[in-house]
Amino acid sequence: MQTWLMKSEPEEASIDDLQRLGRLPWTGVRNYQARNFMRDAFQLGDRVLFYHSSCAEPGIAGLARLASAAYPDPTQFDPASPYHDPKSKPEAPRWLLVDVSFDRKTRLLSLKELRERPELASLQVLQKGSRLSITPVTDAEWRLLEPLLA
Template sequence: MRYWLFKTEPDTFSIDILKQQKVSCWEGVRNYQARNMLRDEVTVGDQVLIYHSSCKHVGVVGVATVVRACYPDHTQFEPESGYFDPKSTPQIPRWFMVDVAYQRHLPLITLAEIKGNPALAEMPLVKKGNRLSVMPVTDTQWQAILAMVGE
């Protein structure tokens, strides 16, 4: 089992929506490095920190579990989708997604709090210029994040 941080904009898809749906595909990843991690490294059973970005209260807000391994992201084939990719075909898809299941909400752990924790200094999230929507989290970093909320 591995640990990950998945970013989402809560106006588009939030931890609350995931809780309502119980299980959801994690669609719309359109960065090759993030796509490669989804496709090649994320596996069933992996644990995910859900991170709200581009909003008033930026930070870690919950935990999910990967319940379906990588498969083609259907939105790349839908012309009406904002994620449509005319260069992608069902025979040779460019973009992939996984399914995640809601586990629990966490009290908001802000980006400022994460940056202020020395145990998280090497986390990709706090590195300058790192805007990936899918990032690996080490076991030590995972434990440090959970310790910040008393878990």
């Protein structure tokens, strides 16, 4: 089983929203690298580190699971959606999403704290200039993170 770190703006979809609903479609990915992870590497049941971004306290806020295969993101065809992509055609959808299911909330493991721990420096989300909304987390990194989230 693989572990992934997935960024979400809590104003749009927070760990509390996921807890309340149990399951969420991870809509709005508009980056090819992130899409390719969903399409090519995601496996049902993979672990997800739910990361809050673009907020007062960015960091890992909870754990989730991949709960579906990748399928076309309907918002790309919706002219009223901020995620609308007029260049994407229903017969050849450009953007995919997956469903994610709630596992548990954790303490907020802040970006600040992640940066303060040298053993976590390899995390892709900590690399300079890293903006990718979906990044793989190695087993070694997960083993270091797990006790910090307890």
